[in-house]
Amino acid sequence: MHRRTFLFSLAALATQPALALYDPKRNSLLERAAGAWKGTLTYRDYQNPDKMVVLPMRLAVSMTSPDELALYYVFDDGPGKIVYSYERMLFNVPKAELVWLSGSTKPRSNTYRITAATTADRISKVSFEKAGDSGLDCYSFEISQRAWTLSKVEVKSSGEETLRSRYELTKSDA
Numbered sequence: 001m002h003r004r005t006f007l008f009s010l011a012a013l014a015t016q017p018a019l020a021l022y023d024p025k026r027n028s029l030l031e032r033a034a035g036a037w038k039g040t041l042t043y044r045d046y047q048n049p050d051k052m053v054v055l056p057m058r059l060a061v062s063m064t065s066p067d068e069l070a071l072y073y074v075f076d077d078g079p080g081k082i083v084y085s086y087e088r089m090l091f092n093v094p095k096a097e098l099v100w101l102s103g104s105t106k107p108r109s110n111t112y113r114i115t116a117a118t119t120a121d122r123i124s125k126v127s128f129e130k131a132g133d134s135g136l137d138c139y140s141f142e143i144s145q146r147a148w149t150l151s152k153v154e155v156k157s158s159g160e161e162t163l164r165s166r167y168e169l170t171k172s173d174a
Contacts, residue, residue, distance in 0.1 A: 026066045027091060029117055029124040032143050033061050033069055039148075039169035041075060044162065059148070059169055067091045091126070093117050098128045112139070137164075146171045 037059040045051040060072040073085040090099040091114070098112040112128040119125075126141040135156040142149045148169040154162045 024066045026063055027093065028119050029091060029093065029126060030063065030067070030069060030143075032122070032124065032145050033148070034063050036060055036172040037148050037169035038172045039167065041165065041167050043165040057167075057169075058172070059167075064088065065090075067093075091117075098126070 039057065039059075041055045041057050043053055043055075045053050056076045058074045062070045064070045068088060068090045071085075071087040071089065073083075073087070075083040075085070077083045085102070086104045088101040090101075092098070093114060096114045098114055100110045100112065102108045102110075110130060112130045114126060114128045116125065116127040123142060123144045127139065128141070129136055129138045131137075132154060135154060138153045138155055140149075140151050140153075148167065148171075150167040152164040152166075154164050156162075
């Protein structure tokens with residue numbers, strides 16, 4: 001009896017029309033982001049602020065929704081020391097908000113205010129900021145078909161600007 005019920009249920013499911021998934025298209029700001037990237041991260045050394053450190057790196061980017069990027073970083077931090085990082089960036093342009101989730105073992109979430117978001121000549125640019133410990137943390141993100149840059153500038157309450165970090169990547173052929 002159970003077998004007959006099972007077969008009847010299976011036949012009923014097979015006769016149902018297939019449901020098409022009609023998710024919205026991806027945000028035009030992010031359409032060139034997905035793929036494999038390689039380049040460098042340059043950052044100001046926290047223990048020696050006059051010194052800039054440059055690390056070779058790779059980045060894999062995928063879309064998890066029309067407005068969200070999943071980022072997987074691999075940094076070469078010296079002989080035999082490879083560092084990994086996982087992040088997600090959710091761009092809610094209508095609300096002028098970017099939610100940036102970082103880390104897997106110690107997850108952090110930061111919400112930024114999007115101050116500009118444009119696409120022109122196949123180049124997308126997004127500027128976003130958040131009040132930091134000693135002033136304002138300002139980011140500029142630019143992406144084209146072959147180039148990815150993300151810079152962080154710290155602006156003290158005095159107006160003094162300091163470059164904290166800059167990712168400079170090109171699309172990887174591999």
